[in-house]
Amino acid sequence: MNAIDQQLSLYRRARLRTAELLFTTNKDDQLSRFVDIGLIVLITLNILAVVLESVKSVHQNAGEFFYAFEVFSVTVFSLEYIARVWSVIDNPWQPDLTHPISGRIKYMFTWMALIDLLAIAPFYLSFFAADDLRVLRALRLLRIFKLTRYSSAMTLLFQVFREESRTIGAAMFVSMLLVFVASTLAFVVENEAQPDKFSSIPAAMYWAVITMTTVGFGDIVPITPWGKVLGAFIGIVGLAMVALPAGILASGFDNALHRRRTMLQERVQDAMKDGVISPQEEQELEKLIRHLNLNTVDANAIIYAVKHQQAQEKNDCCPHCGKPLHQPPDPNVST
Incomplete structure (x- = not known):
């Protein structure tokens, strides 16, 4: 192996290790x-730093320390982002990103990669921003x-949101239609009685949203008979509309967990085809369990159920010929 091959081999091993x-x-x-653990601690400290820096007295006394810590954090997060983009083509859990160019570009537009980019963007944008940097400082909370x-x-929550995005979007669309209808009707029946509070349809939207979500601050209330009837109707309908996305998410969570358990069950069944799980297969199952974010109790229950099922199937067969011991009666033979 020449020097170039050795360098390429070292380069690939470094990328795979990353x-x-x-x-x-x-x-x-x-x-x-x-x-x-180091990244989790650094992210947590950054969140605390943003919160403490908003206190004027703390910012005045420790402003230089906060800036030095910000520079250090941005340096680490920038290196992390570059390392992820560089090594993502060797990520075994994303086989669709193996192309050295298109794979990295696709990863840069994924949700987590965009979060990583937004976590460091405020620092670099501050060099081009005006004197008031409060908005950019607040944006650093995106690191959470x-x-x-x-x-x-x-x-799992983000996965469910992606899978149920169309259904949730439909529910939100219906909710927005109801807000428009309710605010329009509220403007019609309450404008003459309360021209300061229901001065326009956009102003009435605030009341419609507060009523639909059953928050009810009480700062704007209908006083006409028809306005009170409308408020009662919107409050009742709003309960169902607000609960609808929650039901969709609950169903999505259940379906996602079921698919993950089924995936693990199928992998265990493949590993148990020879009657035993080898050490290598056991390591692969452990990696899959961690990747699927299944808890140990569920994983052990699935593995035990597969082993028990295959043991029962084995006991129902003759150990010599492999034929079932309990064959169903032949309907053509009279008893």
Whole structure:
């Protein structure tokens, strides 16, 4: 092997190792756990820094420290973003991103990659912004969404949102139509009685949204008989419309968990074809369990059920010829 081949081999091993550290979760890999914990701690400290920096006295006394910590954090997050884009083509859980160019471009437009980019964008935009940087400082709170990468519950939530986006969008569309209708009717029946509060349809939308969501601040209330009837009707209908997306999400959660359990069950059945799970197959199952974010209780229950089912099927067959011991009676033979 010449020097160029050695360099290419070292380059590929480094890229593969980077993908293992950033995209996979291996409890036995101490370095991978250290990287994950380090990033989680850094993200948490950044959130606390943004909150504390909003206090004027704290910002005046420790402004230089906050700026130095911001520079350090942005440097780490920038290197992380570059490393993820560089090594994503070796991510085993995203086989559709293996192309060195299109794969990286597709990854850059994924939800998590956009979050990583938004986490560092405010710092670089501050060099081109005006003197008032409060908006950019507040945008740094977007770094809290980086924690979703390390939360199985949030990962599942985003997956359900993507899968049920059309259904949820339809429900939100109907809700918006109801808001428009309610605000229009409220403007018609309440404008003469309360021209200051129901001065226009956009102004009445605030009352419609507050009523539909059953918040009811009480700052704007109908006083005419027809306005009160409309408010009662909108409140009752709003209960159903607000609960509809919650039911869709609950159903989506159940379907997503069912698919993950079914995927693990099929993989266990494939591993048990020879009657035993080898150490290599056991490691692969553990990786799949971590990737699917299934808890240990559910995973062990699925593995036990598959083993028990195959043991029953084996006991129902003759150990010599393999034929079933309990054959159904032949309908053509008279008893």
